[in-house]
Amino acid sequence: EAGVTQSPTHLIKTRGQQATLRCSPISGHTSVYWYQQALGLGLQFLLWYDEGEERNRGNFPPRFSGRQFPNYSSELNVNALELEDSALYLCASSLRPGTDYVGYGYTFGSGTRLTVV
Amino acid sequence: AQSVTQLDSHVSVSEGTPVLLRCNYSSSYSPSLFWYVQHPNKGLQLLLKYTSAATLVKGINGFEAEFKKSETSFHLTKPSAHMSDAAEYFCVVSGGTSYGKLTFGQGTILTVHP
Numbered sequence A: 001e002a003g004v005t006q007s008p009t010h011l012i013k014t015r016g017q018q019a020t021l022r023c024s025p026i027s028g029h030t031s032v033y034w035y036q037q038a039l040g041l042g043l044q045f046l047l048w049y050d051e052g053e054e055r056n057r058g059n060f061p062p063r064f065s066g067r068q069f070p071n072y073s074s075e076l077n078v079n080a081l082e083l084e085d086s087a088l089y090l091c092a093s094s095l096r097p098g099t100d101y102v103g104y105g106y107t108f109g110s111g112t113r114l115t116v117v
Numbered sequence B: 001a002q003s004v005t006q007l008d009s010h011v012s013v014s015e016g017t018p019v020l021l022r023c024n025y026s027s028s029y030s031p032s033l034f035w036y037v038q039h040p041n042k043g044l045q046l047l048l049k050y051t052s053a054a055t056l057v058k059g060i061n062g063f064e065a066e067f068k069k070s071e072t073s074f075h076l077t078k079p080s081a082h083m084s085d086a087a088e089y090f091c092v093v094s095g096g097t098s099y100g101k102l103t104f105g106q107g108t109i110l111t112v113h114p
Helices: none
Strands: A003-007 A010-013 A019-024 A030-036 A043-051 A053-057 A065-068 A072-079 A087-095 A112-116 B003-006 B010-014 B019-021 B023-026 B032-038 B042-050 B056-058 B063-069 B075-079 B087-094 B098-104 B107-111
Touching: A003 A087, A010 A019, A019 A087, A019 A112, A030 A072, A030 B098, A043 A065, A043 A072, A043 B098, A053 B098, A072 B003, B003 B087, B003 B098, B010 B019, B019 B107, B023 B032, B023 B087, B032 B063, B032 B075, B042 B056, B042 B063, B042 B075, B075 B087
Parallel strands: A010 A112, B010 B107
Antiparallel strands: A003 A019, A019 A072, A030 A043, A030 A087, A043 A053, A065 A072, A087 A112, B003 B023, B019 B075, B023 B075, B032 B042, B032 B087, B056 B063, B063 B075, B087 B098, B087 B107
């Protein structure tokens, strides 16, 4: 079974540009999550998508956005890049958490290392 | 709201000795708890998870963790450390109103000496 795949592995952008990161979930998983791992800040929740809709959002500005496609893959877009956006961006997938919430396992990809210069 | 505190930022052990990585959590609801490991320049790998079944949870690579509600703890242990266990470990909580969101501890870097 293929795991969560992310592309590209590394991305170098100039301040002010836009970055697009991609994630393919495990087959059968409908939920995709994005996390930012910046130096000194730990792992911060960015976005959660399920069935094509944004379900939850972390404390990030609107220039961080994304979408989920009908095949459940997802894109994260970061507009107007700033130097502090340099980080490892991790994507995870899971079955959709139920309304009575049971801790489904979350499977993470290897990440995209974004460097803003 | 929920939170996780990993009590040690660094733990150093000798190969073959026990490992203890400490984690306390705070949650208004019955939480789901996880331990993940991250090797340098790699993604996160799930070691084990607690989801209100058995309080002693066995994971991969000989790791286990015990959920203690009275102490709000979920410490990770391994009887005998391997050199390959050197990595960063994250305690994670989810559930309740933080729907679909994992809250990570700050991480514990485990160093294993020969």
